[in-house]
Amino acid sequence: xxxxxxxEAIREAIDEEMAREEKVFIMGEEVAEYNGAYKxxxxxxxxxxxxxxxxxxxxxxxxxxxGVGAAMNGLRPIVEFMTFNFAVLALDQIINHxxxxxxxxxxxxxMPIVFRGPNASAGQLGATHxxxxxxxxxxxxxxxxxxxxxxxxxKGLLKSAIRDDNPVIFMESEQMYGMKGEVSEEEDxxxxxxxxxxxxxxxxxxxxxxxxxxxxAKKAAAQLEKDGVDxxxxxxxxxxxLDLPLIVESIKKTNRCVVVDEAHxxxxxxxxxxxxxxxxxxDYLDAPVQRVTLPDxxxxxxxNLFDAWLPDAKQVIDAVNQVTYRN
Amino acid sequence: MAKKKKDEINFAPRGIGDEKDGxxxxxxxxxxxxxxxxxxxxxxxxxxxxxxxxxxxxxxxEERAMQQYQKGKFGGFLHLYIxxxxxxxxTVFALNDDDDIITAYRDHGWGLCRGITPNEGMAELFGKKTxxxxxxxxxxxxxxxxxxxxxxxGIVGGHIPIGGGLAFANKYNDNGRISATFFGDGAVDQGxxxxxxxxxxxxxxxxxxxxxxxxxSMGTAARRHTVAEIVDRAKGxxxxxxxxxxxxxxxxxxxxxxxxxDVRENSEPYFLEIRTYRYxxxxxxxxxxxxxxxxxxxxxxxxxxxxxxxxLLDEDILSEKEIEEIDEKVEQEVLDAVExxxxxxxxxxxxxxxxxxxEDEPYFHN
Numbered sequence: 001x002x003x004x005x006x007x008e009a010i011r012e013a014i015d016e017e018m019a020r021e022e023k024v025f026i027m028g029e030e031v032a033e034y035n036g037a038y039k040x041x042x043x044x045x046x047x048x049x050x051x052x053x054x055x056x057x058x059x060x061x062x063x064x065x066x067g068v069g070a071a072m073n074g075l076r077p078i079v080e081f082m083t084f085n086f087a088v089l090a091l092d093q094i095i096n097h098x099x100x101x102x103x104x105x106x107x108x109x110x111m112p113i114v115f116r117g118p119n120a121s122a123g124q125l126g127a128t129h130x131x132x133x134x135x136x137x138x139x140x141x142x143x144x145x146x147x148x149x150x151x152x153x154x155k156g157l158l159k160s161a162i163r164d165d166n167p168v169i170f171m172e173s174e175q176m177y178g179m180k181g182e183v184s185e186e187e188d189x190x191x192x193x194x195x196x197x198x199x200x201x202x203x204x205x206x207x208x209x210x211x212x213x214x215x216x217a218k219k220a221a222a223q224l225e226k227d228g229v230d231x232x233x234x235x236x237x238x239x240x241x242l243d244l245p246l247i248v249e250s251i252k253k254t255n256r257c258v259v260v261d262e263a264h265x266x267x268x269x270x271x272x273x274x275x276x277x278x279x280x281x282x283d284y285l286d287a288p289v290q291r292v293t294l295p296d297x298x299x300x301x302x303x304n305l306f307d308a309w310l311p312d313a314k315q316v317i318d319a320v321n322q323v324t325y326r327n
Numbered sequence: 328m329a330k331k332k333k334d335e336i337n338f339a340p341r342g343i344g345d346e347k348d349g350x351x352x353x354x355x356x357x358x359x360x361x362x363x364x365x366x367x368x369x370x371x372x373x374x375x376x377x378x379x380x381x382x383x384x385x386x387x388x389e390e391r392a393m394q395q396y397q398k399g400k401f402g403g404f405l406h407l408y409i410x411x412x413x414x415x416x417x418t419v420f421a422l423n424d425d426d427d428i429i430t431a432y433r434d435h436g437w438g439l440c441r442g443i444t445p446n447e448g449m450a451e452l453f454g455k456k457t458x459x460x461x462x463x464x465x466x467x468x469x470x471x472x473x474x475x476x477x478x479x480x481g482i483v484g485g486h487i488p489i490g491g492g493l494a495f496a497n498k499y500n501d502n503g504r505i506s507a508t509f510f511g512d513g514a515v516d517q518g519x520x521x522x523x524x525x526x527x528x529x530x531x532x533x534x535x536x537x538x539x540x541x542x543x544s545m546g547t548a549a550r551r552h553t554v555a556e557i558v559d560r561a562k563g564x565x566x567x568x569x570x571x572x573x574x575x576x577x578x579x580x581x582x583x584x585x586x587x588x589d590v591r592e593n594s595e596p597y598f599l600e601i602r603t604y605r606y607x608x609x610x611x612x613x614x615x616x617x618x619x620x621x622x623x624x625x626x627x628x629x630x631x632x633x634x635x636x637x638x639l640l641d642e643d644i645l646s647e648k649e650i651e652e653i654d655e656k657v658e659q660e661v662l663d664a665v666e667x668x669x670x671x672x673x674x675x676x677x678x679x680x681x682x683x684x685x686e687d688e689p690y691f692h693n
Binding site for chain 2: 025051054056057059061062063064065066067068069070071072073074075092093096097101102103104105106107108109110112138141142164165166194240241242
């Protein structure tokens with residue numbers, strides 16, 4: 001195992017896949033000469049040149065569509081968004097075209113494309129730079145959605161995403177790029193899309209958390225341990241396809257569940273997991289499933305309001321106390 | 328007291344009812360057609376016969392499709408290309424067969440021109456499993472990618488960047504192919520066009536972008552939805568451009584030959600405004616109250632198929648009888664296609680879950 005920053009794990013995945021396959025290229029704002037807005041593509045221009053590491057204008061709709069057309073015509077684009085908050089401008093390409101062209105032409109078109117970049121909030125960036133979009137993309141058939149929490153997952157899953165012959169949404173976080181973690185040094189390290197991971201074993205409650213919220217859940221679990229509560233943390237890693245069996249197995253053991261999600265509450269990941277658990281594990285539940293999400297409110301700027309807005313360990317602990325009837 | 332008319336606030340310019348001295352309001356001004364004859368364009372007599380047959384096929388295919396639609400044989404939208412056949416035909420004859428073509432939802436003519444058989448096309452309209460897109464796409468999503476026809480797309484302007492992407496891949500692979508992207512005049516108001524033009528010029532994409540200006544963005548006349556001359560959009564991006572008469576297949580062919588050579592040679596984009604006229608409504612549910620009968624009749628005098636037929640007769644390339652034989656052959660082909668579509672099976676229910684993902688056993692959430 002090697003200790004890598006999240007951004008280094010991303011870069012290694014891209015580097016290895018570009019070295020392996022000539023058809024893979026990366027484009028996006030500031031990916032080349034600037035070395036990546038968050039340095040996730042540092043050094044790639046020097047190594048692969050201007051043909052395969054391409055700076056784009058700030059034209060999310062335009063360059064995403066060029067990626068879609070290039071994928072249709074035989075290439076394997078990695079389209080980087082400086083944040084998925086900007087990808088909203090490209091939704092026509094992702095939702096109306098990338099996810100549908102194959103189906104509506106009776107399977108004549110394949111779409112091996114990765115749209116990647118940071119998702120959700122990253123401190124006091126205001127209302128338009130702070131939204132988690134993974135649940136929204138997961139709503140649409142034809143897309144695979146990955147939102148990883150640790151460098152190891154990021155490397156193995158990004159390599160899978162680049163090799164996938166379908167459009168994949170791959171999400172990171174500005175606040176996790178500098179985070180270090182052990183990354184497998186296995187040659188050609190691949191994690192299959194759709195496989196979650198038990199990140200902490202426990203017997204009292206199952207906490208489902210992915211992306212940045214995994215770290216909130218981890219912090220909560222450490223505190224809960226001191227309070228004598230042994231939490232199990234499941235990181236689905238892939239939002240869609242969802243590793244539901246892993247979650248259900250855990251609940252059969254703990255009989256209680258809290259879902260932590262950095263999206264707004266309505267019809268999001270937490271709502272979906274809650275529904276699935278009641279359908280698949282109803283008889284195993286000793287308490288209603290609880291969720292910790294953003295409130296149904298836009299991101300505020302002021303520090304105190306922002307802190308109140310973002311899910312934190314205390315809210316997770318409160319939810320765990322609720323499902324374990326420790327209030 | 329009512330305000331005087333001149334004080335009324337108007338946003339979009341007025342449409343019909345604003346004619347001056349009873350003059351016919353024209354959707355588009357057609358530039359002069361080329362004066363060149365077929366030989367100086369490099370077209371053989373056989374090419375001309377094939378062009379005529381192709382244009383007549385597109386026309387009759389759609390006229391019969393319209394009848395079937397009205398009979399309730401299939402549902403959904405049906406946007407007819409009638410009147411615009413010279414553009415698809417002139418283009419496909421001018422480009423290489425492996426150049427990549429992509430268009431919007433008025434796509435039947437393009438599909439037929441790029442090798443979708445009348446059977447496959449009609450069956451797609453009927454939503455049958457024998458259709459070119461297995462009945463999954465319908466009228467708006469004809470495609471035949473093996474012939475480099477990437478399909479019809481339903482979001483106005485949404486496929487313009489994709490056309491740029493097809494060209495990007497061709498340049499990346501250095502394969503000598505170019506892309507040609509077709510869209511209606513309504514699409515020139517979309518941001519997708521402007522973003523793509525900027526990137527295409529910046530990156531030197533070997534792409535031809537073509538507005539088939541048929542005078543109407545659904546029911547809104549071009550002069551009511553867009554400012555200045557459409558062709559001048561290119562100027563802002565330093566892109567080469569040209570206006571072409573789209574009611575004359577020779578003019579389209581000539582322009583496409585020249586432009587495709589330029590684009591291929593220099594790896595840079597080109598914008599063409601091909602002016603044409605849509606005879607039918609936007610779709611089948613369009614009462615066409617936004618234009619006059621007289622206007623339509625003006626353009627029908629320039630009908631591209633009649634024009635080519637007259638040329639063939641005047642130049643003694645085909646006799647009336649030979650033309651009749653072609654017409655009858657096409658008519659039979661189209662009638663056979665209707666029968667084929669009618670007799671074909673709908674897709675199996677299992678097809679609902681097919682073609683969603685590349686893998687054999689894909690995951691579906693439920």
